Amino acid sequence: MKVAVCTKQIPDPQAPQHLGEDLRLVRSGKALLDDADTYGVELGLRLTEASGGDVVVVSMVPGGETAGVRQALAMGAASAVVVSDERLEGADALTTARVLAAVVRRLGADLVITATESTDGYTGTVAGQIAGLLGWPALTFTRGLHLEGSRVTAERQVEDGVWVVEAELPCVVSVTAGIVDPRYPSFKGIMSAKSKPVEQLSLDDLGLGVQVRERVRSAREAEARSAGTVIEDDGTAEAAIVAFLESIKVL
Amino acid sequence: MATAWVIAEQRDGVLAPVTAELVTAARELAVDVAVLVAGGGAEAVEALGRFGVTRVVDVGPLGDVLAGPILGATVARLIGDAPAFVLTAQTYTGRDAAARASVELDAPVLTNAVGLRRDGAELVTEHQIFGGSLVVEAAADAERVVVAVRPKSVVAVEVDEQTQPTLSAATAVTEAPGVMVRVIERRREERAGPSLDEATVVVSGGRGLGKPEAYRYVEELASLLGGAPGASRAIVDAGWVPYAYQVGQTGTTVKPELYVAVGISGATQHLVGMKGAKHIVAINKDKDAPIFSVADLGVVGDALSLMPRLIEAVRERRHAS
Numbered sequence: 184m185k186v187a188v189c190t191k192q193i194p195d196p197q198a199p200q201h202l203g204e205d206l207r208l209v210r211s212g213k214a215l216l217d218d219a220d221t222y223g224v225e226l227g228l229r230l231t232e233a234s235g236g237d238v239v240v241v242s243m244v245p246g247g248e249t250a251g252v253r254q255a256l257a258m259g260a261a262s263a264v265v266v267s268d269e270r271l272e273g274a275d276a277l278t279t280a281r282v283l284a285a286v287v288r289r290l291g292a293d294l295v296i297t298a299t300e301s302t303d304g305y306t307g308t309v310a311g312q313i314a315g316l317l318g319w320p321a322l323t324f325t326r327g328l329h330l331e332g333s334r335v336t337a338e339r340q341v342e343d344g345v346w347v348v349e350a351e352l353p354c355v356v357s358v359t360a361g362i363v364d365p366r367y368p369s370f371k372g373i374m375s376a377k378s379k380p381v382e383q384l385s386l387d388d389l390g391l392g393v394q395v396r397e398r399v400r401s402a403r404e405a406e407a408r409s410a411g412t413v414i415e416d417d418g419t420a421e422a423a424i425v426a427f428l429e430s431i432k433v434l
Numbered sequence: 435m436a437t438a439w440v441i442a443e444q445r446d447g448v449l450a451p452v453t454a455e456l457v458t459a460a461r462e463l464a465v466d467v468a469v470l471v472a473g474g475g476a477e478a479v480e481a482l483g484r485f486g487v488t489r490v491v492d493v494g495p496l497g498d499v500l501a502g503p504i505l506g507a508t509v510a511r512l513i514g515d516a517p518a519f520v521l522t523a524q525t526y527t528g529r530d531a532a533a534r535a536s537v538e539l540d541a542p543v544l545t546n547a548v549g550l551r552r553d554g555a556e557l558v559t560e561h562q563i564f565g566g567s568l569v570v571e572a573a574a575d576a577e578r579v580v581v582a583v584r585p586k587s588v589v590a591v592e593v594d595e596q597t598q599p600t601l602s603a604a605t606a607v608t609e610a611p612g613v614m615v616r617v618i619e620r621r622r623e624e625r626a627g628p629s630l631d632e633a634t635v636v637v638s639g640g641r642g643l644g645k646p647e648a649y650r651y652v653e654e655l656a657s658l659l660g661g662a663p664g665a666s667r668a669i670v671d672a673g674w675v676p677y678a679y680q681v682g683q684t685g686t687t688v689k690p691e692l693y694v695a696v697g698i699s700g701a702t703q704h705l706v707g708m709k710g711a712k713h714i715v716a717i718n719k720d721k722d723a724p725i726f727s728v729a730d731l732g733v734v735g736d737a738l739s740l741m742p743r744l745i746e747a748v749r750e751r752r753h754a755s
């Protein structure tokens with residue numbers, strides 16, 4: 184079985200983020216593996232460890248960046264495909280999905296795993312778009328997964344509980360944080376990641392043309408909510424809270 | 435003239451409140467506002483005429499399958515080659531529908547929208563980014579655009595003159611490759627009281643509660659105030675409470691009269707899901723916790739010591755009145 188795990192490489196989410204003059208997210212600095220994707224990598228590794236096959240990580244990123252995919256390779260993925268092209272600057276989610284779907288086709292993968300939503304863009308639509316483009320079922324918002332032969336059974340998070348859903352391979356699965364505990368790369372893993380194959384592709388290699396059709400028109404600071412009173416609990420703060428609840432007529 | 439299509443959000447066949455929000459937003463975009471429902475067409479006509487809908491199209495109940503991909507593919511077929519806006523909620527079903535519709539229509543998606551308007555021929559959407567600290571306006575250069583709107587960000591407003599929407603039937607697109615995903619079981623996570631996104635009072639707990647057992651203080655206070663208990667992601671990830679309790683960017687957006695945050699630091703991803711509350715009370719032992727910057731009343735103290743006293747005081751106050 185060939186599992187393609189889509190992994191986004193993103194600017195450090197702990198660092199302050201900002202928009203550039205073109206009103207696009209500044210993607211300078213080192214690109215890290217999105218934490219949200221470590222779950223997909225782990226799930227892919229577990230599935231292939233149990234049923235045979237390989238995990239290929241797939242990433243679309245500016246400048247052929249590989250620091251993030253090396254993290255996934257260090258966890259145990261066999262190889263990586265990285266797509267970079269100047270024409271992809273400012274790409275929207277559908278464009279991203281087109282690129283990822285083209286790589287999946289080229290790889291001949293049986294299963295695609297993504298995170299539910301990325302940490303920086305969080306549109307939450309890429310998995311469903313890849314599935315739509317490939318004509319495969321999309322098992323989205325998955326927090327538990329079971330594979331038997333070619334049948335995939337997934338626990339899907341919904342507003343008020345969990346649904347059990349089912350589809351046949353090939354399909355696309357998007358996973359939530361916590362579906363599995365991602366392993367830490369071992370020293371051996373980190374060393375061997377350096378020599379694992381990373382294929383670099385351009386849009387021409389994939390036979391794709393793209394058109395960026397979305398733009399940010401303006402940006403402004405959000406209205407800050409002003410802070411109110413802060414008191415110290417001296418053992419009687421409950422009275423102040425009750426008084427406040429009375430003043431707003433909740434009590 | 436473009437039509438604005440709204441993919442209704444239905445739970446167990448009943449229209450969810452976000453549908454009226456989507457319709458209100460859709461009115462800003464087009465005169466013809468069509469709503470796609472899966473069953474309950476007559477009820478939708480009744481409920482949505484007040485919000486100015488012109489047409490309701492019903493594909494009938496879909497049964498035990500995921501609705502999102504099917505509705506997304508169906509709306510695309512109904513639209514054909516015409517210019518159109520498609521609005522969905524930024525929910526589980528809504529995102530599935532938006533993804534599929536965007537593929538079938540070759541239309542870009544604008545997601546997490548908190549407002550939308552038309553500027554000439556262009557659809558302009560408003561988004562909160564970087565944890566709500568920045569508001570950006572986005573636009574798409576396309577004749578057909580899909581927009582996923584965050585629940586509770588647009589206020590549903592009735593029209594002065596109620597419309598009489600037409601009701602028509604359509605066939606759901608079930609034959610397109612990959613649209614059918616079977617649902618073989620639905621497990622409900624039972625919870626007492628109102629649902630998180632509709633409650634007028636929400637009391638949420640975070641890692642500052644120290645241990646899972648302490649979450650019962652949150653539930654008790656919520657129940658005393660007739661509200662719903664919520665949570666930060668930290669304690670959802672730790673397995674103290676189900677994901678359905680999570681408030682924030684990747685959880686539920688709430689807009690209650692009162693939000694009480696207990697032992698929650700106030701990370702931007704949490705704030706973005708509750709900043710819209712009318713009143714906010716925060717309890718945190720760290721006086722520099724960011725949650726205090728949005729609180730009307732902040733109490734610096736130990737939640738484990740204060741919560742029992744607070745519950746008792748609220749109970750007494752309830753008895754007295």
Ligand SMILES: Cc1cc2nc3c(=O)[nH]c(=O)nc-3n(C[C@H](O)[C@H](O)[C@H](O)COP(=O)(O)OP(=O)(O)OC[C@H]3O[C@@H](n4cnc5c(N)ncnc54)[C@H](O)[C@@H]3O)c2cc1C
Pocket residue numbers: 189190191192208217219220241242243244273274275276277279283296297298299300301302303304305306307308309310397542543544545546563564
């Ligand atoms: C603040 C912000 C808001 C944005 N809003 C929109 C918007 O409304 N509409 C829009 O079309 N675009 C939007 N974008 C652009 C969008 O983030 C990019 O197009 C991105 O490449 C794909 O979307 P996502 O990461 O949001 O996808 P999601 O659907 O949230 O991502 C789900 C998963 O898909 C996989 N994946 C996504 N991108 C890649 C990648 N490049 N390489 C490998 N795997 C990947 C990952 O596993 C990821 O976790 C926004 C970007 C930012 C920074």
Ligand SMILES: Cc1cc2nc3c(=O)[nH]c(=O)nc-3n(C[C@H](O)[C@H](O)[C@H](O)COP(=O)(O)OP(=O)(O)OC[C@H]3O[C@@H](n4cnc5c(N)ncnc54)[C@H](O)[C@@H]3O)c2cc1C
Pocket residue numbers: 196301302303639640641642643644665666667668669680681682683684685686696697698699700701702703704707717718719720723735736737738
């Ligand atoms: C992509 C992404 C999406 C996210 N989405 C969400 C989301 O939807 N919702 C969400 O909540 N988070 C979300 N997060 C996580 C968020 O960044 C924070 O990590 C999380 O909100 C922290 O939860 P917390 O406040 O409970 O825990 P902490 O940040 O650990 O805060 C605990 C607080 O409790 C206080 N405390 C400790 N002991 C006591 C005591 N005895 N009495 C009183 N106070 C005490 C501490 O001072 C501290 O302020 C997201 C993160 C990312 C990267």
